[in-house]
Amino acid sequence: MSRCCKNHFIEVLNISDGETIRHSILLIKGRVANYCFKESEIFLHLEERILKTCISRAGEYKFLLDLQSYEASNVVKILKLKFNFCSAERELNVLFKINENCYKIQPIYVVCSDEEQLVKDIDTQSALQIIDLNLRLVQCIYADKLRAAGFARDTFNLNGSCHLFYTSLKCEQAWELSETEIWQVIAEEILTSQWAANTYLKFVAFIACTKYDSAAVVASGDFSYANIRKHLKAHAALGGGGLALFGTAYFYAWPKTFGNIINCFYNQKPIDLALLPDDSNYRRTYGGVYATTLGAICHELGHIFDLGHTIEGVMGNGFDYVNRLFTIDNKTENLPNRIIVEGETTKIKTIQPRLTQVKRQSNSFLEKYHEQKLNDAFYFTRSCALILSKHKWIYSSRVEEKAEIFLNLNGYCIIIESSKIPFKIIEVRRKENSLVENFYEFDDSLPVYYFEVPREVTQNVKSKSHYLFVMVINGQNICCGRD
Known part of the structure; x- marks a missing residue:
């Protein structure tokens, strides 16, 4: 000092x-x-x-x-x-010094087969700039939040700049698909693309042809988030396995240049819903849209890093508040809470998706005031930070040795055993929405290879209402009892 x-x-x-x-x-x-x-x-x-x-x-x-x-x-x-x-x-x-991790995230901009002219447009080049800049910002967010949680300042690597990716879908076809369906099509096409054999890549994709039917929203007189979302075509905010997929309807609120990042968070310009969609958790401002949708990127990337849902924080009710990380003199934002719901199940085994969505519900101002007074309301909970700190897409100094993880039923209890490599964390998650209910943390200095799951957790796993997420100290992980 x-x-x-x-x-x-x-x-x-x-x-x-x-x-x-x-x-x-x-x-x-x-x-x-x-x-x-x-x-x-x-x-x-x-x-x-x-x-x-x-x-x-x-x-x-x-x-x-x-x-x-x-x-x-x-x-x-x-x-x-x-x-x-x-x-x-x-x-x-x-x-x-940029991280040298061989496991990387590849950004892609998804262009429909009848949009070939798009690649020559100025708007496309702007979209690529927006994606590259804001994913670099998300790298910063992950590193800062891991450090704040008491771990090393680690983050994911990007595999260069955003690439154009041509889907076989035409725009009209994409507009008719649900977000889970369009996620499945893109995931399948990635598995047959130039990147198919590269097991060191996960993907974050943005759909070029996202469209907002503003006339239908205005005609209905219903400006709720649910109705706005209903009238967004070729839109997604889903992450699972190896792919996080997003629409581009909200790029109007995102910065294209580094110098405009902070201004975008502070931007209080009201949204004209007759022209533009709103996903700001009812803040109805450009800055609110930027905060919520950038927070959604952090959230869905968390899923492809194998994180479950939490009540609070980035993987729960906190991802709207990413603006508070970068701004000062913040007032309390009393935003509706979210209800986590399960998405449709897809059969793509290589990507191993677990798709979930969030919906809104209300919460008290006083609770939000105390929470935001104590922290910026945007953070990874302890178990999420533990997983990220050892995840091979985040933590590069890992051991390549493979562990075999066994799950055995011994009377009333489940026994989990790991060969060679000790446990780091075991989470208990609800099967319906991947919500983390409890977790067991293990000290690296006191290696544990054998764990007896408590009886009541065993009963929940046996009844298929819950499953176990198991990670060993080198980042290798497995879900027990999920399927």
């Missing part, structure tokens, strides 16, 4: 001196202690760049840095960060 004549000093809350950064967008959060209100901005010097940002009433500040220009293969770049506020200074160094 550096003190000045005014006795205030600069704190950096989410980065340590000498820390390694493996993602190209970096969020810095901090606080000016003994904030005197005479200065309203704090400055950050990064090599030849000088950035500034406002300080909140509580003395908090946030910077968002684009480090993409420093990317170079197998090169560690030392970046010196120098903060100035009034006469107070603070310096720290970070090491920047």
